[in-house]
Amino acid sequence: EDQVTQSPEALxxxxxxxxxxxxxYTVSGLRGLFWYRQDPGKGPEFLFTLYSAGExxxxxRLKATLTKKESFLHITAxxxxxxxxxxxxxxxxxxxxxxKLTFGKGTLLTVNP
Amino acid sequence: NAGVTQTPKFQVLKxxxxxxxxxxxxxNHEYMSWYRQDPGMGLRLIxxxxxAGITDQGExxxxxNVSRSTTEDFPLRLLSAAPSQTSVYFCASSxxxxxxxxxxxxxxRLSIL
Numbered sequence: 001e002d003q004v005t006q007s008p009e010a011l012x013x014x015x016x017x018x019x020x021x022x023x024x025y026t027v028s029g030l031r032g033l034f035w036y037r038q039d040p041g042k043g044p045e046f047l048f049t050l051y052s053a054g055e056x057x058x059x060x061r062l063k064a065t066l067t068k069k070e071s072f073l074h075i076t077a078x079x080x081x082x083x084x085x086x087x088x089x090x091x092x093x094x095x096x097x098x099x100k101l102t103f104g105k106g107t108l109l110t111v112n113p
Numbered sequence: 114n115a116g117v118t119q120t121p122k123f124q125v126l127k128x129x130x131x132x133x134x135x136x137x138x139x140x141n142h143e144y145m146s147w148y149r150q151d152p153g154m155g156l157r158l159i160x161x162x163x164x165a166g167i168t169d170q171g172e173x174x175x176x177x178n179v180s181r182s183t184t185e186d187f188p189l190r191l192l193s194a195a196p197s198q199t200s201v202y203f204c205a206s207s208x209x210x211x212x213x214x215x216x217x218x219x220x221x222r223l224s225i226l
Contacts, residue, residue: 004155031211031212032211032212032213032214034214034215036217041219041220042219042220043117043203043205043217043218043219043220044156044203044217045217046214046215046216046217049212049213049214051212087155087156089156091211091212093211099144099146099161099163099210099211100146100158100161100171100172101156101158101215103155103156103157104155105153105154105155106155
């Protein structure tokens with residue numbers, strides 16, 4: 001069964017203080033690892049897809065990286081508007097996966113001005 | 114493009130009542146799915162569809178019914194509401210079932226009394 005563990009559960013940063021969020025996963029045949037951002041009262045907003053170890057994607061202050069066991073979401077010089085819950089999900093290709101995304105419980109990021 | 118549209122945004126039901134949560138997408142996506150999000154549980158797959166006329170069960174299907182008569186619409190039916198179905202429900206769609214990011218609506222917040 002696919003599993004995703006995100007750490008830390010919550011992270012509080014000062015504006016401009018760079019840090020990383022971790023997503024550890026076990027999956028049979030990775031089809032894709034996905035990062036989402038979720039604001040209160042909203043649905044998850046897609047950020048990145050990573051498909052193979054060594055791959056990296058960047059968007060503004062965010063950079064996602066992937067190894068065979070974990071993914072990191074690096075946040076460089078964050079701003080208060082980066083405050084949100086960040087979700088990691090994997091899609092496996094193993095039998096009985098039902099094409100589903102298996103989500104972690106998320107990291108609640110708060111960036112103070 | 115509106116993306117994924119869910120209605121209603123909020124609903125309160127009494128135990129035993131039935132209702133339908135609506136989901137529509139205007140991106141011509143083949144794959145659509147329903148998730149529920151509960152505190153401390155992460156997002157869990159209820160039902161999914163890989164195309165019009167094709168549906169299947171996800172991780173937590175009991176008490177829910179779906180159909181997919183058109184590419185655009187994927188309604189979720191609660192047959193006889195129970196307090197355990199109090200949750201936030203998200204509909205998502207993607208271009209194909211495998212390896213593609215799923216795009217989410219903003220959810221329906223459902224309370225069962």
